[in-house]
Structures are given as C-alpha cells and as structure tokens.
Amino acid sequence: MFFNTHSHLNSEQLYSCRDQYICHAHEAGVEYIVIAGYDLLSSKKAVEIAREYKNIYATVGISPNDCLNVNDDEIREIEALLQDPCVVALGEIGLDYYWDDVPHHQQKDIFIKQIEIAKKYNKPIVIHARDAYEDTYNILKQTAHRGIMHCYSGSVEMAKRFIEIGYEISLAGPVTFKNAKVPKSVAENIGIDHLMIETDCPYLTPHPFRGKLNEPANVVYIAQEIAKLKNMEIEDVARITTFNAKRMFGIK
Numbered sequence: 001m002f003f004n005t006h007s008h009l010n011s012e013q014l015y016s017c018r019d020q021y022i023c024h025a026h027e028a029g030v031e032y033i034v035i036a037g038y039d040l041l042s043s044k045k046a047v048e049i050a051r052e053y054k055n056i057y058a059t060v061g062i063s064p065n066d067c068l069n070v071n072d073d074e075i076r077e078i079e080a081l082l083q084d085p086c087v088v089a090l091g092e093i094g095l096d097y098y099w100d101d102v103p104h105h106q107q108k109d110i111f112i113k114q115i116e117i118a119k120k121y122n123k124p125i126v127i128h129a130r131d132a133y134e135d136t137y138n139i140l141k142q143t144a145h146r147g148i149m150h151c152y153s154g155s156v157e158m159a160k161r162f163i164e165i166g167y168e169i170s171l172a173g174p175v176t177f178k179n180a181k182v183p184k185s186v187a188e189n190i191g192i193d194h195l196m197i198e199t200d201c202p203y204l205t206p207h208p209f210r211g212k213l214n215e216p217a218n219v220v221y222i223a224q225e226i227a228k229l230k231n232m233e234i235e236d237v238a239r240i241t242t243f244n245a246k247r248m249f250g251i252k
C-alpha cells in the first residue's frame with residue numbers, strides 16, 4: 001500500500017479525467033493521495049476532490065510562483081479552507097529563485113504569513129524550495145514548525161539539516177532519472193524513517209515514462225527506485241513511507 005504525498009489532480013491536465021487516474025492509482029496499490037494546492041483556485045479544487053473520494057486529502061496554500069498579486073482576502077480564504085477536515089497541511093508554500101518572477105522579499109513575506117497560519121491551526125506545511133535552500137532553511141529554523149520538503153532536490157547535508165529542525169524529505173520522479181546523482185544519494189543516505197514518496201504529477205514523470213503525462217499511480221516507480229538504492233523490499237518502503245506520511249498528516 002503506497003501513500004502519494006503530493007500530486008496535482010487539481011491541475012488542468014489531470015482534473016477532467018481524475019476518476020480514471022484515481023482508478024489507476026488504486027489498481028497500482030496507491031491507497032492514499034494528497035492533492036496539493038498552489039494558489040486559491042487550485043486549493044479550492046483540491047478540497048473539492050478530497051471531499052469526493054475516500055483516502056484523498058488536500059493541502060491549501062499560495063506557492064512562491066503564484067504570490068505576485070496575492071492579497072489579504074485570498075490569504076484569509078486559504079485560512080478558512082485550512083479548517084476543512086480533509087485538509088491535512090498548508091502548502092505548497094516556500095521560495096523559488098529559479099523563475100525569479102516574484103521579488104524575493106515578497107516571496108518571504110507570503111511564506112512567513114502562511115507558516116504562522118499553519119502554526120495557529122497546528123497543521124504541517126508542505127515546502128516548495130527551488131534554488132533557495134539556504135533562505136528557506138533560515139525561515140524554517142526561525143519559525144520553528146514542522147512539515148515536508150516536497151520534491152526534495154538538495155544535497156544530503158542540507159536534507160540532514162532540514163530533518164534536524166522538524167522537516168521530512170519527500171522524493172519524486174528525479175530519483176529515478178539515470179543521471180540524477182544527488183537525489184539518488186539522498187535516497188541512499190537519508191534513513192527510511194525520514195522519507196516519503198510523491199509524483200508531483202503532471203510534472204516530473206519517472207523513468208521509464210519520461211516525456212509522457214505523469215499520474216498518481218507512478219509513485220510506485222519512486223518506491224521501486226528507493227528500494228533498489230537502499231537494498232530493501234519495495235513492500236517495506238511502501239509500508240514505512242505510508243506510516244511516515246500518516247504520522248505527519250495526522251491520518252489515523
């Protein structure tokens with residue numbers, strides 16, 4: 001039984017056929033799926049889908065790439081959505097210096113505001129960090145909360161620093177890529193007790209399906225690669241990463 005901690009069935013590419021993708025996931029043994037919001041609309045859609053299906057949960061939040069024109073009303077709506085019982089975390093939120101569309105100070109401001117809201121309701125946060133690990137780390141250290149480094153692509157050393165301050169590591173498609181030395185070394189060197197698995201679909205399709213649309217069922221390939229790298233049985237990777245995710249999200 002697999003737990004996919006991050007997918008976007010709320011995205012344009014997957015939303016209209018969500019029934020079919022959820023069916024595929026069940027056939028592949030993926031029992032739990034978290035759908036991540038990245039702006040107000042996608043957060044509302046995530047909640048809508050989570051209300052529709054058993055064992056599907058949502059996160060709500062404004063991502064760093066979507067926070068350029070965000071106003072206080074939208075942040076208040078995110079806060080209201082966060083109180084829905086099917087919403088298990090606030091996210092994805094964070095810092096993204098790769099695209100450079102939004103000034104860094106504004107990204108930080110919206111990031112910190114949302115962390116404070118998550119703390120108020122005692123819900124974990126889902127972090128999107130790209131080319132911004134040091135600043136992300138400093139904010140997470142100062143704000144002292146807990147959560148998941150989603151689609152983690154940093155170094156082993158950085159991963160250990162995040163774990164030290166209450167953040168677990170979620171691995172996605174890149175760990176399966178042939179030349180992806182860094183994610184593979186994270187899978188090898190970080191204890192399975194701190195790992196989770198995700199697809200971040202429709203993006204980052206794992207090997208051997210690169211170039212095709214990604215879907216939640218493909219999380220099995222992430223687990224398979226971790227099992228290979230750690231010399232473990234895939235059943236154990238599935239069981240332990242599911243346990244880790246349930247613990248983080250407070251799912252019984």
Ligand SMILES: [Zn+2]
Pocket residue numbers: 006008036092200
């Ligand atoms: Zn995402």
